[in-house]
Amino acid sequence: MALEANFCRVQLDQPGPGGVEQLLCVRRTRLGKTGQQICVGDRVRVEGIDWPEGRGAVAALEPRSSLLERPAVANCSRVVVAVALEQPQLDPLQLTRFLLTAERTGVAVDVVLTKADLLPVAEQERWRDRLIAWGYPTHLVSSRSGAGVEALRHHLTQPGIAVLCGPSGVGKSSLLNALVPELALRVSAVSGRLQRGRHTTRHVELFPLAPGALLADSPGFNRPDLPADPVALAALFPEIRARLSEASCRFKNCLHQGDPGCAVGAEWDRHPLYLNCLDAALKSAAREPKPQTAGLKQRGSRQEPLLDQRLRSESRRRRRQSDPDEP
Ligand SMILES: Nc1nc2c(ncn2[C@@H]2O[C@H](COP(=O)(O)OP(=O)(O)OP(=O)(O)O)[C@@H](O)[C@H]2O)c(=O)[nH]1
Ligand SMILES: [Mg+2]
Ligand SMILES: [Zn+2]
Incomplete structure (x- = not known):
């Protein structure tokens, strides 16, 4: 399931008549009496299907195995928190807030340290060892030089949905482009003294890394909420x-x-x-x-x-x- 302005794209478990693999469905923001909100990754039941047009309507939402609140992604099996080593500079408190949101899903959490090309190796490794001591499998990557990309692809090639999230401008879309070169996603330079990102990615979208292994790119934001309790x-x-x-x-x-x-x-x-x-x-x-x-x-x-x-x-x-x- 992926969301677009007023529609959602539903990927079918099996191709329908005429080999249809996806249906464009009217997007009701809330479903049924429970008023549940549909999000990317949800498994849904579709009714009123018009096969030749490839259209339908979402009738019901299946129970979720996990929910990442922001970016909203259902049924993910892994959350990958990406932060840059430089541009923007790594902020341990901000990273911690992202990790807390990721932890609330109960699924596996990884850290990816991006833009490794901007720091000497000794400093890269100091950060990596520090995060491993926090308790997180940590990957150093550079989309620019390609360092670490192959190892990360190997790590993420597992059945299920992995979500790439993190602050704006850290290079999430660039990393997806390095992992899946056919995608050619839009990226843009960070700006200003604080090297803030420009919120280039606007929607959560799932991309196939390998058959059955999906990776979601998501819009960056800078200050995840803490749990209410x-x-x-x-x-x-x-x-x-x-x-x-x-x-x-x-x-x-x-x-x-x-x-x-x-x-x-x-x-x-x-x-x-x-x-x-x-x-x-x-x-x-x-x-x-x-x-x-x-x-x-x-x-x-x-x-x-x-x-x-x-x-x-x-x-x-x-x-x-x-x-x-x-x-
Ligand atoms: N030096 C260096 N720059 C990089 C690397 N990866 C990305 N960048 C640059 O960082 C900037 C932001 O990259 P994006 O991929 O758009 O970042 P994003 O995390 O997707 O940002 P949002 O979509 O706004 O959340 C671009 O100018 C990229 O060229 C890298 O490995 N090394
Ligand atoms: Mg992006
Ligand atoms: Zn105590």
């Missing part, structure tokens, strides 16, 4: 999972801020990044209380005054106008 954050860090599999914290509701009695401690690379994300998640939970966090009493969770509803939606509207990253 701050308590859910810890389980999304492989380093915390590893420590908790060996020992337990003294308090059951421990938020792992490195206090005495915490089995996770503070002696790990991403500890400050974890604290940063935890603080942001606690603040936003306090702003918009959710049932599961409403009764939460934790150190460091400052209760913020609730903004007037109108003010809140107004400020959200303004943020959206000034920041293309706001959904």
